Amino acid sequence: MPRQKMRVLIVDALGAGRGERKATVDVIGAGPRAVAGVLESRGVSVDLATAKQVLSLDKPLSGYDALLVSGMVSDVPAVSSVSKLWRKVSDGPLIVGGPLAADFHQLRRRVSYEVAVVGEGEQTLEELVSSGLFGGEAEAEELSKIRGIAYSIEGKHAFTGLRPVMPPEMFRRYKPSPRVVSKYPLYRACRVYVEVVRGCSNYLRTKIELPDGRKCIDCLRCIEGDLEERYYCPAGIPPGCGYCSVPSLFGPSRSKPTDLVVEEVEGLVEEGVCRVVLSASDFLDYGRDWLVAPKPLTNPREPPANLEAIEDLLSSLAGINRVSSGRAVVMVENLKPGLVTEEVARVLGKYLRNTPVHIGCETASRELCEAIGRPSTPEEAVRAVKLLRKHGLRPYLYFIHGLPGETVENLVETARFVRSLAAAGVEKVTVYRFTPLPMSAFGDFPKAPPAHQRAGARELVEAAKEVNKLSKKELLGREIEVVLAKEKRGFWIAYPLRHGPVVYVKEVSQASSGDRALVRVTRVVSDRAVEAKLAHKV
């Protein structure tokens, strides 16, 4: 009898926290689709569910040969709960991936995984399929030969070491699966992320002494060195902004070929996706690596943005039928302010008009920026905001409280700075609490206390709320196009097609999730949500 296809369930626990996402509920990340693509190409039958579906028992776990769970560091409780349910119904392998896998040592205390995939997963997954792991046949000896995993099997635990970063030409070999996007509830209303750049070009390092005594010795390699020299630090400081693990885990920026991105977006919009976000730690790194190849892009500021590559990508995406007809919208995720020039803002404005763009600023203190390894200054962030606003984009800014090296004065200064941002044209300010990430330079610092427990941090969070409420008030009386997501207590929860606050829409009859509507904003509910009346269905 022919052997039946292996059946694998991917559980997306990204952002699930204790089991249910509380923020950015309309986001679908790129990672689980990339995993599905690799497995499908190896003849594995792939299904997908969210952690919430699994934990609410909407998605039974029986009938699968293996379970893959993807999550962030903050999602350990949800992943742990999913793993316990899995163990009740199966002795098949549990594989964990995503940012939480980098802390595989701690993770083992809460999650009884067989394999944790650390860093880039595509090649590793292929080798895991070949090892027989998914059929429960892999032996520790076999697994010990696969780079990029921590395994716990036959009573043996080991980490096989990080895999060297994947050369960009390998991107052609791995195509994410657009098909599985339809497994997400409400996917027609969600922002679906498409990876266009992997890794990060910031190889500067923090100047703050790390808890284990490692400290910059001012060799200047990461500041003035050649692109290859910047890769290694003689003091062993992990690259990038101190709080971030992207360069350690994923290496320098590498762009996906334009035709692959276009193919993926076409596949997604054919599935019914109408909000696409091009994901990158800096969208302006797109094609910059091609200018320095074969050297690694480890300089966050030189060469300048590759406008030809960016325009080629954005114009190709704008030419997709459902995008040119307005049925789907393309947005970008993050920009680093140091690369924003008038010309860059003009090109972005030409294709991304009226969409948001996220800019990391983190603190208003120039000294702290330098100390944590930021590649740009607060002044550059304000300049970028003004340029992007001038060319029709809607800037959102990020800040962090509780960073190592931060003082109360820094926080007070940042709160003042945030209040001034509304005049510069910022639409939204988000303040994160510093959380140590494994494999980042600040991985061994303590997590910051909640903002309400600390002077300065409270003011900063309040200042952000003020700015956010102010911009919501500007929406009053305006018509915006939304995508209806789900009905709840007489309202429809909807998301602006071009992103924005959650919209509670009244007086909608006979609608389905994914329907589009034009609504008129009638009330500001909070710094994150507005209420609106239906103007007409689109």
Ligand code: SF4
């Ligand atoms: S490479 Fe390391 S030691 Fe040299 S300047 Fe950068 S952080 Fe300091």
